Amino acid sequence: MRNLNAQTWAGVIILLFGVLILIQSFFYSYSSNLGPGPGMFPLWLSGILILLSIMHIVKSIKKEGGKLPRLLPKGNDLRKLLKILSALVGFTLLIPFVGFTIAGFIFLFILLSGEYKWYSNAMISIGVTALMFWVFNGLLSVPLPVNYFGF
Amino acid sequence: MNSLIQLLNGFETALTWWNLLYCLIGVSIGMLVGVMPGLGPTAGTAILLPITFGLEPVSAIIMLSGIFYGAMYGGTVTSVLINTPGEAASVITCIDGHQMAKQGRAGTALGIAAIGSFIGGTFAIIGLAFIGPPLANFALKFGPPEFFALMLLGLMMLLGLMGQSLLKGLIAAVIGLILSMVGMDPVSGTVRFSFHQLELMNGFDFVIIAMGLFGVSEILMGAENRSDSEKIPKIKGLLPKKDEWGPALKSIARGTGIGFFLGLIPGANAVIASLVSYSAEKKFAKNPSRFGKGAIEGVAGPETANNAYSGAALIPLFTLGLPSSPTVAVLLGAFIMHGLTPGPALFQDNANFVWAVIASMFIGNLLLLVMNLPLAGVWAKIALIPYKLLFPLILILSMVGAYSVNNSLWDVGTMIVFGVLGYFLKKLDFPLAPIVLTFVLGKSIESSFLQSLTISQDGFFIFFTRPISSVLIMITLLIIILSIFSGIKKKRSYLANDVEI
Structure with a gap:
């Protein structure tokens, strides 16, 4: 079939x-x-x-025989797609245990890996996560999930 | 005259420093969203909606509508400079705008687009201020049957005007309606389709669905075929030549009319407005062969039209509670979230609020004019931020946004699921706009339908015996018949494109 x-x-x-x-x-x-x-x-x-x-x-x-839309991309693009998806799911599953800051850092680090050198990647990821934590927790008073240590 | 006094009162609220600030933030984000390919106004508004929870309703709506009309300005910049439309309504601007840039006239293209946008946008808001109140007054007479007929009409217009097949559009619309039924039933209070899940009892949140379907799915689509942008040409000389003013202003006038008219029609969208304006300009031109080779009318007309459209599109929202495009649907979601019900009563019950928002749009358009005329080059640089850096930031912001709606991870998961769903639906050419439109209207459609039947003496015939609703139903039926039988299909492929990004 x-x-x-x-x-x-x-x-x-x-x-x-x-x-x-x-x-x-x-x-x-x-x-x-x-x-x-x-x-x-x-x-x-x-x-x-x-x-x-x-x-x-x-x-x-x-309509058979016509062009079928290719549902999933191939090769590199597919790998990228799966990387994004697993990062999304991973973030959601991880956050109750490790808190927003660590889950967010891992999330960004994974998505930026391969695009930037590891040290600039780490700096971007830490910077963005910290900034977002500050904006949401501090400015907008949206309590983000935190870990045992309170961050 | 009454409107004028109330408008002045509105300015009083809109001109407080914090509302000015929110207006500025809103239009800046709108510009950003418009400039960045891969993030459209719908996704942008949806992602930022949760952030406005803590704000006053007035400030929140001022900011969110700023994003909505600001994005129309922003899309132009990248269309002209790097031949990549930042959002769908500026696709047509690429044709002549980028040609102008190649001839070293990028500044002129951006200048006339900004002037046209300002004129179109401002006229549309004046229209909103003066047509809005009488229309709302008229609509106050509407009962449930009229509202049901009206929503049905809006929906059929959307499906009829859309690029994709009618069948797929209908399927999407029904799915949206079914999704809206999850949770408490508006009439009897019965909990439906919760499948014994506590989280489902309250139904789905509109923001979550919109962020998933438009935001996340867009990013997933972006995993493939994304090329990095080219170098930006220099911008100099913002004003057109002397002999170009005449034709350019005429196209701006036509664009304003076309955009405004289409904004009033539920189901039309900014893309249609700019397309119709472009073909009108081509017809009116003495020498149509110039089009495609950098004709200034080809930039002035469409850019004016999409801005006039976005102002006018707020008229059905403010007066009837009827969203005409997904972005307006997100705005409707924002209204509801802040405890306001758009519709005929809004002008009476929340007069201060409405007029402050309208006043803020005048201010916002002025701010955008300033941002675009001297500062166009700055925005163009922003378009060069690499996508590989941008998309993780957008994703994490969406997830935090989704979380903050109810402080629950369930919503984050739901958003991801809808993101994946939206990805596949897009790949299969199912339109997403009907899903969010019927979802946001679902509860009102159902309750107005049920209420109509309850007050009716003779069942379904109530929709035909009341004059207004029967006219609306007749038009609806006409559209259905037309879209099935006539050559509309051919024309539709011309309007095509997934317009909702």
């Missing part, structure tokens, strides 16, 4: 999402004493979404 293209897959995923919402919306009442209830809108919308996604799937299969 290699010739099922990316558009078709997107359609299938949207279809499944629509079905999930449809099933879920049966749990909410369609009408209430006052008139229409909380279940009405989701039911109709998910129905429409299912219909639209089926139309999309049909259209995408018919």
Whole structure:
């Protein structure tokens, strides 16, 4: 089934999402004493979404042979993309344990590595993290997550 | 006359030193966002929205709208100097603007663009000040059926005017509506689609979705095909030649009209405004062959149009609560976050606030004129900040911003998920604008629909029996039929482009 293209897959995923919402919306009442209830809108919308996604799937299969959008880049670009994504996820997972300053430093250091020499990279990362910590914690009084030592 | 007095009162608020400062910060950030390719006004406004939490509502909106119209000025600089549009509305300026720069007339191109932008922007704000109040008054008569019909119309206009396929636009719109239903239902208070997750009970925050879909996804897209910019040409002589003033001012006048008119239409956007203006200039010109070779009208018209558009686009927002583009939707999100509801009642209930914001826009446009005429070269240098340094900074700022919305890491995670989602949707040519527009309007669409049915004696027919709503519904249907059957498809590919960045 290699010739099922990316558009078709997107359609299938949207279809499944629509079905999930449809099933879920049966749990909410369609009408209430006052008139229409909380279940009405989701039911109709998910129905429409299912219909639209089926139309999309049909259209995408018919168009076969046309240019498929390449979903992911190749080689170096893919590596860059994965680096950004893992840095984002890593930052989010790390921050509760090590606090903003350390997680932020690691985040920036990873993304800037390979672009700058390690010492200028370290200085930029430390500088930016410290500045942001000061601006948010100090100026804007948004308490950023801190570690055991309070930074 | 009443408007004039209130406007003067507005100036009183806008001219306090701190509001002036926020206005200055706003337009400067707008310029920055406009100048930097890879960060558009939508993402810029969304990322900075959380920072305004601590501010007074007036100051916050003054600053955020400064970003919105400031970005329209900024995009020009890079289009002219390095042939890279900083934001989508300035794409068309590259054609003649960069040619002018090559002929050593970069200063003139930037000068006329700044003058045109100032004139267009100022006229649009005057329009807002004088059309706004009567329109709001008229809209006060609207009941739920009218509002529902109006939102439906706005949405269909957006889908009809968009570059991509109608089907994909509709899918995106429905997904946005479904996302808006997560959490508490506006009418009965039932919690929906929370899947027993505590965090989902309150629904998604608009800022988080906007930052993910527009900010993070844009950065992920930037991982590929990014080239570093070329050298900037010298800027000298900001004013056009004597015999160029006439045609340039005429195109500025036309651009103002086109931009203003398109700003009033929900669903049109700044890109369409500049495109329409460019083709109008080409039609009006005595010698159209000059276009593409550095015609001054090709810079003056479109640049004026996109600024007139951005001022006029605030009219439907202020008077009807209807956002016409993703950036305006972010502004709407900002209003709601600061406890204000844009719509007909805004001019009555929060008169001071509205007029202060309007007054600040006059000031902001003046500030931008000063920033652009003598200082254009400085901004051009900023465009040369390497992207490899810029994007980690934008990302970490977005994450801290997302965190600060509710002080929760859940929001940061959600933003990343929507970033990835937005990345794939862009790759698959699904438009993102309908998702955020229906998301931000979702609760009002649903409640106005349900309220209409509740007060209705004969079910769905209420939308057709009330005069205003029936006219709106008819126009909506007409647009749907037109976009399906006529040759609009061909024209649409001309309007194409993902305009939302």
